[in-house]
Amino acid sequence: METRLKNLSEGLAALEQWVHYRLAELLGREHKIEVEAVQSRLAGLELLPGQCLPFEENLALITVLAPHLQSDFFDRIFAEVLPQNGDYPSLGGLRGTQFRGFIPTGETLMFLLAGRDLKLRLHLKHLFEETHLFSREGLLYLDPAPPGEPTLSGRLSMPSEIVSLLMSGVAEGPRFGTDFPAQHLTTDREWDELVLRPATRDQLAELRNWLTHRNHLMNEWGMGRVFRPGYRALFHGPPGTGKTFTATLLGKVTGRDLFRIDLSMVISKYIGETEKNLEKVFSRAEHRDWILFFDEADALFGKRTGVRDAHDRYANQEVSYLLQRIEQFSGLVVLASNLKSNIDTAFMRRFQSVVHFPAPGPEERYQIWRRLLPTQVRLEHGLDMRALCRRYELTGSNIANIMQYALLQTLSRQSDILQKADLLEAIEREYQKEGRSL
Template sequence: MAKRAPSSRPEAPSPETPQRQATGLARELDWLQAIIQHRFNPATAQDALPPPPPLKAGDGPYAAVCATLGLVAEERLILILALTPQVAPEQLDPFLLRNQATGRPFTEFGGLTGQVHAGFLPTAETALFLLAGRELELRLHHRRLLAPDGRLAASGLIELDLLRQGDEPPLSAALRPGAAWLERLLSGDGTEPRPTPGFPATPVTTALSWEDLVLDPKTLRQIGTIQAWLRHAPRLMKDPALARRLKPGYRCLFHGPPGTGKTLTACLLGKMNGRPVYRVDLSRVVSKWIGETEKNLASLFDQAQHRDWILFFDEAESLFSKRTETRSSNDRSANQQVAYLLQRLEDFPGLAILATNHRSHMDEAFDRRFQSSILFPTPDADARQRLWQDSLRNDFFRLAEDVDLVRLAADHVLTGGAITNVLRHVCLVAAERPEPVVTSADLSRAIREELQKEGRYAA
């Protein structure tokens, strides 16, 4: 087998023309067709498999991904089998053949039938049949290619989903192309995956920079520690003595009132270090079905691990809440979810950021697992003055002479998020005027409305 490819994300190929997209993929589909015919022909079923076509430069995104990752023939066969229902489902029609003796599909083919899709949907068993036929020794040898920690599954190139609960054999899992790779394989589009039930996260970015982040010195120093880990972690973990004592990965808790910069800091950590930041959509993670929440999280952690993503759990208290006394099956399931999260967080080798407005609601078992617990306090008067100055500096409107930012900062305790809401309000007011100008009265009115939203009232 070839050496494992580095775990960092390969460069996304640029979008291709339809003709170039199809070139390498068509040859790979022809190769799969030849292997299917080879296995179904009794005269050749036990012979060596036909070799794969060469990967040529310019053959499109599918060939480029296979070449970049250094996939060997067996891995390429599994990948093209997973992709075939998406692009050429008719090629799998031979697997719909029924055993005349039993009147049922051939067991060794594996496979599933969809609720809408009329064709054959491959499983891991289908891949083993093509790779090894009925040779037991060879089947045992190739099983590792389909293991969850194998390169294909761990990198997210393929997904193995055991749709049925109970004691189903693991290799009866549905074989699909990974959601994070599908468009990249077919069109070369490097767009990051969209949120789905199997991929419950969305990328978050910011146009701001570190200069726009207004925090107190202690908070900035603690964030600097995270920066240092992102820069030096690979070098630290190469030291044998340190690697024995330090677990890979970094877990931190951001806590404090809403609007104090927790999400912006997470985005900037990714932006400044070339790491995509994914905000976990908790509504897509949590499921009422037992085991589904854990499965959704497993998919997310596995993809993040092998693509150098930063995971950002906003409003984390809803997923990482305190465990309760077990009084019902729902309590037991909720406690199991928290325990599973603890284990996955400890094993995650990347940066995981949990953010909460209510630290007291978090399970205490997480405390020792955090390398950092960082308070984002409400900004003081000096910080508020800088926020006002930065926010109101623009070319769209001018400030009237009666605006006193020093007094504004001293009189009203607002977070950065609240000040941004005030900015939006006064921009709209200024836009309605012949000359875009913002007065002290405009700002006072906008501040009053913002405070009323929070149940407070301006002095």
């Protein structure tokens, strides 16, 4: 942390000197700044953990970061140097809705990097191109300018997780909300606790292989020229069969963050809003190596309808947008559905893996029972768990609910013996919830 604080302090000090240099140049005044020394200082800083970037890139990063570190950074320098009541469009910048300080724009960065040198300004526009590190790694981007206004008048923006990375050395995930309608899922459980049929496990091995070897395949072996970016998988099967749990474990064992898209915050009745809400997720997830998980995906990826009215036409446009967006995404996208037949055939053709999660059989049910039984708890004399597993068709989710109820009943008796009566009562409750009879 001390090294990070030192880098940030030196970065701000170098930026302040550089702003003074450019302002003196703008006003036609002499300056005492050693230009090459400041450039060398900035180029030698490790603002981005693990990387010493060139002067231009580091100046861009510290310029965007400065208001996050010192809210009055630019205003303080401007008040000290610029004449009162002056208007200087070449500085760019804007004010926020709640933030009252100066916020840099693309024009601000160009002023700092190139001044009035038109040739240099044209050369430096590569900083905002898709092939540049900033875009490839999702570090920094230029917000769209209002219609009809110069492109560089857009605000320089940095995702919150990158701000966190530069400030603390740790990239905190985005906060769940309207600006990012997806929840970060984690688990304390391990892969060997997953109880699945052998065929399902074999299919999941393919996903783990892709997550483990993707970079080698696409980059070192050069197959990125041949294969589409990213990987798309469908998990289908009855509710409670482990689709969400499996996706969460995939993230854990491969060291990737998994985000479940909240469809209630994504889907909108207003034309074009669904696509905008989804773009908030995809654009933030790009280059982050995240896994995107769409639970109950039928609502978004369901079969297209015949066009009877304007609503149908725009609904089909949403599906077309999704087709394009998931194909462009470079990470893993997992869709979960209770019924495979509900998914639009256009999506089915684009899945590399279609993984079936059937209801567990008697042996899988028994394994789930055993894994959920605390070591401190004994079974009532004569309680045959295998017989219960053969008789009652239950999913993993059902069994977890049953065990929770029965264990709480055991504790309420101040006992450590699990009774058959409690299990049967809980089984009946699960059957009733699903409209089934024993």
